[in-house]
Amino acid sequence: MSDPMEQFKVIFFEECSDLLISLEEGLMQLQAGDSDEEVVHSVFRAVHSIKGGAGAFGFDRLVSFAHIQETLLDDIRSGALEMEPAYIAVLLQAFDILSELVGAAQRGEEVADDLGSDVAKAMKAILDQTGVPMAQKDEPAPASEPEVDTDIAEKNMRLFRISFKPYEELFQRANEPILLIRELGTLGDLTVTLDVSDVPDIEEMEAEHAYFSWDFSLITEYDEAAIREVFEFVEDDCDLQITDHGVYLSPEAFVEDAQAGLFEDIEDEPDVSKTQKAVKAAKPGETVVSQSIRVELDKVDTLVNMVGELVITQAMLREQGGELLVEQYPNLVQGIEDLSRHIRDLQDCVMAIRAQPVKSVFSRMPRLIRELTATLGKKACLVMSGEETEVDKTVTERIGDPLMHMIRNSVDHGLEMPDVRAKAGKNEEGIINLSAFHRGGRIFIEIEDDGAGINKKVVLEKAIANGLVSPDANLSDEEINNLIFMPGFSTAESVTNVSGRGVGMDVVRKNIQSLGGRISIRSVEGKGSKFTMSLPLTLAVMDGMVVDIGPEKYVLPLANIIQTLRPGKEDVNSLPDGRNVMMFRGEYILLVPLYDLYHIENAIENPCEGLVVVVEGDGGVLMGFIVDDLVNQQQVVIKSLESNYALVEGVSGATILGNGRVSLIVDISTIQDMSANQSREFQSALPETNKISPQAQISSEIH
Amino acid sequence: MTNQETNDQITAEMVNDMSGQKGDIKQYISFNVGKELYAVEITTVREIKGWIPTTSLPNSPDYMRGVINMRGVIVPVFDLRTRFSRGHTQPGKSHVVIIVKLGERTIGILVDAVSDILTIPQEDILSVPDKDANPEYAFMEGLVSVEDKMVAIIKPRMLFDMNLIPDLDSAAA
Numbered sequence: 001m002s003d004p005m006e007q008f009k010v011i012f013f014e015e016c017s018d019l020l021i022s023l024e025e026g027l028m029q030l031q032a033g034d035s036d037e038e039v040v041h042s043v044f045r046a047v048h049s050i051k052g053g054a055g056a057f058g059f060d061r062l063v064s065f066a067h068i069q070e071t072l073l074d075d076i077r078s079g080a081l082e083m084e085p086a087y088i089a090v091l092l093q094a095f096d097i098l099s100e101l102v103g104a105a106q107r108g109e110e111v112a113d114d115l116g117s118d119v120a121k122a123m124k125a126i127l128d129q130t131g132v133p134m135a136q137k138d139e140p141a142p143a144s145e146p147e148v149d150t151d152i153a154e155k156n157m158r159l160f161r162i163s164f165k166p167y168e169e170l171f172q173r174a175n176e177p178i179l180l181i182r183e184l185g186t187l188g189d190l191t192v193t194l195d196v197s198d199v200p201d202i203e204e205m206e207a208e209h210a211y212f213s214w215d216f217s218l219i220t221e222y223d224e225a226a227i228r229e230v231f232e233f234v235e236d237d238c239d240l241q242i243t244d245h246g247v248y249l250s251p252e253a254f255v256e257d258a259q260a261g262l263f264e265d266i267e268d269e270p271d272v273s274k275t276q277k278a279v280k281a282a283k284p285g286e287t288v289v290s291q292s293i294r295v296e297l298d299k300v301d302t303l304v305n306m307v308g309e310l311v312i313t314q315a316m317l318r319e320q321g322g323e324l325l326v327e328q329y330p331n332l333v334q335g336i337e338d339l340s341r342h343i344r345d346l347q348d349c350v351m352a353i354r355a356q357p358v359k360s361v362f363s364r365m366p367r368l369i370r371e372l373t374a375t376l377g378k379k380a381c382l383v384m385s386g387e388e389t390e391v392d393k394t395v396t397e398r399i400g401d402p403l404m405h406m407i408r409n410s411v412d413h414g415l416e417m418p419d420v421r422a423k424a425g426k427n428e429e430g431i432i433n434l435s436a437f438h439r440g441g442r443i444f445i446e447i448e449d450d451g452a453g454i455n456k457k458v459v460l461e462k463a464i465a466n467g468l469v470s471p472d473a474n475l476s477d478e479e480i481n482n483l484i485f486m487p488g489f490s491t492a493e494s495v496t497n498v499s500g501r502g503v504g505m506d507v508v509r510k511n512i513q514s515l516g517g518r519i520s521i522r523s524v525e526g527k528g529s530k531f532t533m534s535l536p537l538t539l540a541v542m543d544g545m546v547v548d549i550g551p552e553k554y555v556l557p558l559a560n561i562i563q564t565l566r567p568g569k570e571d572v573n574s575l576p577d578g579r580n581v582m583m584f585r586g587e588y589i590l591l592v593p594l595y596d597l598y599h600i601e602n603a604i605e606n607p608c609e610g611l612v613v614v615v616e617g618d619g620g621v622l623m624g625f626i627v628d629d630l631v632n633q634q635q636v637v638i639k640s641l642e643s644n645y646a647l648v649e650g651v652s653g654a655t656i657l658g659n660g661r662v663s664l665i666v667d668i669s670t671i672q673d674m675s676a677n678q679s680r681e682f683q684s685a686l687p688e689t690n691k692i693s694p695q696a697q698i699s700s701e702i703h
Numbered sequence: 704m705t706n707q708e709t710n711d712q713i714t715a716e717m718v719n720d721m722s723g724q725k726g727d728i729k730q731y732i733s734f735n736v737g738k739e740l741y742a743v744e745i746t747t748v749r750e751i752k753g754w755i756p757t758t759s760l761p762n763s764p765d766y767m768r769g770v771i772n773m774r775g776v777i778v779p780v781f782d783l784r785t786r787f788s789r790g791h792t793q794p795g796k797s798h799v800v801i802i803v804k805l806g807e808r809t810i811g812i813l814v815d816a817v818s819d820i821l822t823i824p825q826e827d828i829l830s831v832p833d834k835d836a837n838p839e840y841a842f843m844e845g846l847v848s849v850e851d852k853m854v855a856i857i858k859p860r861m862l863f864d865m866n867l868i869p870d871l872d873s874a875a876a
Contacts, residue, residue: 309775552758598761641760641770644808645779648760656772662758 005057012053013106014294019046020099021363027095028366031088040083043091044073050102059105062098065116069094072123087126093119096367157188157219159245160227165213170237177214183230188220213239297393300354304540307343307350308637311541312656314343315634319658344635351392351538358436358445359387361400365407365434372411379418379429380411386436391443392538395515399445399535402511406447406531407432409505414451414529424526426450441559443537448530454523456480481521485509513669515539516557516652518618542638544655546631546663547613549595550603554627555636555655555665562614562622564630569608582607582624584614591624592675594666597650604628617672625666634658638665650674731821733854734801734814736784740854741814742821742847747803747859751817754798765791768813771800778802780811781863805860812859821854823847828856 026043029036051066069091075081097116104111162184166177184190193215200211218227224242231240321336362384369382415421415430422428433448456477463469463483475483484505512519517535536542536559543558567582572591574580580591591612595603604610605626612624636655641648652667731742732751750773757769757780766785770777780800784792792798792813800811828845842861847854 305775312775600761639775639777641777641779644777644810645760645767645770649762651761654758654770654777656775656777660772661756662770662772662777664758664760 009057012057013102015053016050016102016106019050020095020102021359022046023050023098024095024363024366027088027092030083031085031092040073040077044070044077047073047098050098054102054105057105059101061111062101062105065094065101065120066098068120068123068127069098072127075127081126081129090119090122090126092370094123096370099367157221158223158247160216160218160220160224161243161245162216162218162227163213163239163241164216164231165239166210166234167237167239168208168210170234171208171210173234173237175234175237177212180230180234181214181216184216184218184227187222187226187230188218191217295353300350303350304354307347308540310343311347311635311637312658314340315658316660317658347541347635351540352390354393355390355537356393356396357388357390358396358399358443361396361403362387362434362436364400364404368404368407369411369432372408376412377417378411378415379421380415380432381429382407382432382434384434389436389438389443391535392540394539395443395535395537398511398515398539399533402508402533403445403447405508406505407434409508410447410449410451410529410531414449414453416452420452438537439534441537441543442534444532444534446530446532448528450528453525453527453529454481454484454521455525459483481523484521485519513618513667514652516542516667518669520618520620540638541635542665543633544636544665545613545633546657547611548628548631549598550600550628552598552600553631553657553661553663554594554598555663556613556615556625557665557668558633560615560617560668562616564611564613566611567607572607580607582612584622584624587622589614589622589624590675591626592671593626594671595626597671597674615668618669621672623668623672623675625671636663636665727825728822729825731823731854731856732801733818733821733849734799735816735818736787736814737789740818740849740852741783742854742856743801743803743812743859744856745820747805748801749804749809750802752800752802752811753796754794754800754813768794771811773802773809773811776809778809778811780813782813783862784813784815786862803859805863810859810863812863819849821847821849823849831855 023043023046026039026046029039030043047066047070051063051070054062054066072081072087072091076083076087081087094116097119100115101111164177164180166175170177181190181192195213195215196211198211198213199205205211220227224244227242228235228240231238317336318340321333324333326333365384366382369380372378373380410432411430415432416424416426418428421430431450433446435448436443436445438444459480460469460475460483463480463486464471468483468486469475485508486506509519512533512535515535516539517533519531519533521529521531523529544555545558545561546553546555563584572580572582573588581588582591591607593605594600595605607624607626610626610628611630613627613630614622614624617623636657638653639655641651641654648664650667650670651664652670653665654662655665657663730745732745732748733740733742735741752773755771757771759769760767760779766782768780768782770779772778782792784790792815794813798813798815799817800813801817802809802811828847830845831840831843834840834843842858844856844858847856
């Protein structure tokens, strides 16, 4: 950090990433037909800022490309160019190039010379249509007639006439009328008339004299005070007259409104509208005080870690405090209770700081879709909702790849080619819905396409060919759909550039499971497929149930627990192959011997002597975990085993209990797989004790 | 807590000795496993702890004794005796865990007792016979004779690096 320029560069790139996000957002809005003036402005500003910053650091490629883009946007903004859908497509391409150039500049890489040259050409072609050579575009004064449209009239616009005659002193104090005029232009529609009548013959002209004066007519929603503010610093150095000509109505609106009697109403109540506007008028001059600050992530992470330690200490205090007699130490016991509550609140606050809207991940997807459709020759549009749904940074960091893979999958395998779609009576353009929402302390992300759906016949044939399913297996539709999550499964008939690179949905499922998430699919042939994943809101803490298994303490994720019960002897039944099942809410559920899967000795093996914790596994499958006893329910801080050791099967992580001991967190979905594997082994070996196979596992051994 | 006190002394001594370190002279901490003496380079050692009960990890190799909580960090503890296929250590109060840093990872090695701090010129380190012929000896850096006793200098990375273990295991099998 010795080089101060480096620091500014870091800030520049941070801003760039923000700007690129808002740029893309704006473009998406425009694409959706929301051609609000403000959106065009924000898009223009984003490109403009990137260009400006890039210029300061000498990123010439970036500047020259951004310049063309900016010019085009400026023309659209000023109305010289009528917005057309084709332009948006070009602008989106330009956005992709711009992001790439920014990325390359950030990494200090060279970019290929022809990168974006076709897009730049396309933009220039559009510009040439306007007939205005690019060189002239830098001219400032917006001296055109104000555009009269009904929009203006609807906003209670007022018309002001301003006469402005600067004295010599104004120029001596280094003020510049053009800046004032520009500023004035930001308030509304400005018409400028330059009065040159005072200009003498050239022989008599003195260089330091002020000869010009201006007349402005301004149609604005702001009031006189706002206009005066523009001239605040020069008021004493000029003649300034501002006259209010009242509410401005465009000719068309005039007629309509007058008929409706609205005109009089407005005229009668000028004060009301004035006071309303006065509140707003504070806007233009004031610099907006930022409501947020930038904090380095490291600092937030440290904070999260410290709160994590606090949670552990608090758990210890509570454990020790539980032995105290309330009568003897009422304040102490109360204090410990209060502490627990405050720490929980504190933790929520800290986690909220680190929470990010999923937008940060979703925003990568439109570009992906554009690239995919271009490569595959398909037509697709992406509809996103719930981008504001917040989730901890630890989650957003890790869902990007699985999500991209699933989108890729949906476009490549889900959506049909345009002609096929047309034949099927669908719109040629496929729709991919990406949505996020909170439910039950988890975040749900859904990816839905209106494509062909899963071809069950093909999937089943493929699974049989790959030996995943025995030919005589009788599978339900849901089970067939779930086959695509099996390892070594790829339905792509041809290996395309896009998918079929050996990474299948099984990897996606593994990734999501490693985050403590679940994924399921619903698909209707010919109608489309819908993937739903549910993920924890954070990977840093979770609500857990501490249980005893023999001498060990394990933590079960509370979110998965349905109920805990001790079955009677008559409730537990053995299947012919030795697996145990239990009747639960009118269904037989499998009993999973955790002690066996974890090889724990001296644990209670009989569910009727211990307890059965009914948990929900992948795909909503219920299982009964056999444990010795419940210890307590508490919030646990999730620690990684991998950072110092390795992934342990059946364990998603570790935590530190109140007594300082490490306790392991049960990974329910891998337990589900493990018990299934055990069930397979059971086929070849003799059954020792309760071997089981959850029904989600599609295997041929159940015969 | 006498154990802890001696540990603190060792740490202090370590720091003192380190300041006198020269280019081709390195310092090692030596320790016992049974009658044998082993040593690891002192710069990799972070801490020496008395034995505390571990939380065992399911489905792990037998020399993996479980994990401990070291000021909020989960640290795996390995039994060096078991790693050398000489049975299981029955840890008691006198047993110690040497916490070493292997790159980004922190691990604990369960040994019988810490013996000494050795200052060894590099030229005194002798090669292990037949080392090249036996890939399993990759963890042996060399042998050195201290007061007529042989000390084997080991590289814990080669013994307990998670990426290398499967290879070693398959080589052993």
